[in-house]
Amino acid sequence: MKLSWLKVAGFLACLAPLERLGWKAYSGNLGANPIEAITHATGDWTLIFLLITLAVTPLRKLTKQLWMIRFRRMLGLFAFFYGLLHFLTYIWLDKFFDLREMLADVGKRRFIAAGFTAFVLLIPLAITSTSGWIRRLGGRRWRLLHRLIYISAIAGVIHYVWLVKADLRKPLQYAFVLLILLGCRLAVWLVPKVRQAAALSSGPAEFSHE
């Protein structure tokens, strides 16, 4: 019961960036180049939600707050949602459905290709985010599939690094956060292996102490 209220509150909080953007558009406060402002806001929030989603598991383990996991799906879906808005901004507002120009863009501009990769990878994740799909795929395969989010986030950061003209500060901040989040996973995966290896190599002596 308590959790569902929390979920509603979380849901509304996740919508706040969109409300802000909508309000700015309505009140004519998007600045001199509204389409650019929308592209940037939606792009930023896609990446932020991807990173928040990736932060859930390490944070949950660190704080031992199990309930956090219940928010992960919602956060991931919001990443997809803002990514979809970002993508729609591009094909509708920016390129106005000019397919030829968009294809040329993907082919010629590596930053678009990277963004495209990041977005396309999120589609199967959004589709298979339901409990039904988890059952159908089985937990192991589902988890394997959903590791695509790592690649999506990496591609998203590369997209940002490649699109800025000279000021790399913001994209590198995102890259730094992503590095930590992926580093946590690497540590979780690596540490037991190293321990195991150590245990094996020091062999019987180690055992005899136990």
Added chain:
Amino acid sequence: MLIKKAADILASEITPKSLYMNRRAFLAGTAIAGAVAVAGVGVQEMASPSEVVQANAKIDGIRKSSFSTTEKITPYKDVTNYNNYYEFSTDKEGPAELAKNFKTRPWTVTIDGLVKKKQVLDVDTILKMAAPEERIYRHRCVEGWSIVVPWVGFSLSELIKRAEPLPKARYVEFTTLNDPQQMPGLRVPVLDWPYVEGLRMDEAMHPLALLCFGMYGEVLPNQDGAPLRIVVPWKYGFKSAKAIVRIRFTEEQPINTWNKAAPSEYGFYSNVNPNVDHPRWSQAKERRLGEFFKRPTLMFNGYDQVASLYSGMDLKKYF
């Protein structure tokens, strides 16, 4: 209230700012009536909420120019709040606020290199060299957006002629002020400061190339390159250097800052050219600020009269 004194008074042709500010104060005062006039600053803000009205001094005696386009002029608010001016900030909304207290006087410009008259000129001396003209130009950014701005200035050639370049001088190099105290963007090594731009001598001598110190009939706002900039309307915006402190004549082609930062993306010439794509953006179209649909980008930004400067040159190679 708010009456600034002598330091703000610009060239003699220009209505002193103190008078101008006085008039505004008077209007605000009358409107609200004497009783609250004491709280002048607050009242003025209440009378015109949120709009940051910049009371730049009017420039007198501006002549019209046949180089002007009749296209719709971009609103002043957009041209003063959407600036690529990395010396202040890499955010386009940043310079308006960060350049607010930028000091444009006293200001000198060093003229040196291959000229007969090497000298350090006071900017107000330069402004008096010729009569100010209004030049309504299209301005195309390499990022794919464009604006139409009523610049005020006179042909750059007026200054160059007076400096008497030596026959050996083939290029002109422009350097922007490098003062990290006043320009916070310079504290970050985003580009190799100071900002340097350059033109070939015949480009610089072309009557379209403007030495600019005003826009919309007023003194140039700080975020748009005050007190002195150039405007080269057939080239991408970054070629039009702002807040110029040095003009040097050279035999060698200057290395402009963006070219140094990414040689495969920004050339020396950087003429507006819909047929040569930038690796990040197609240059075939542009979005005029304030319009939804993109419009086709024109060769030389529509300034065909400069085409002869490049006859015989492969503009795909010399992009």
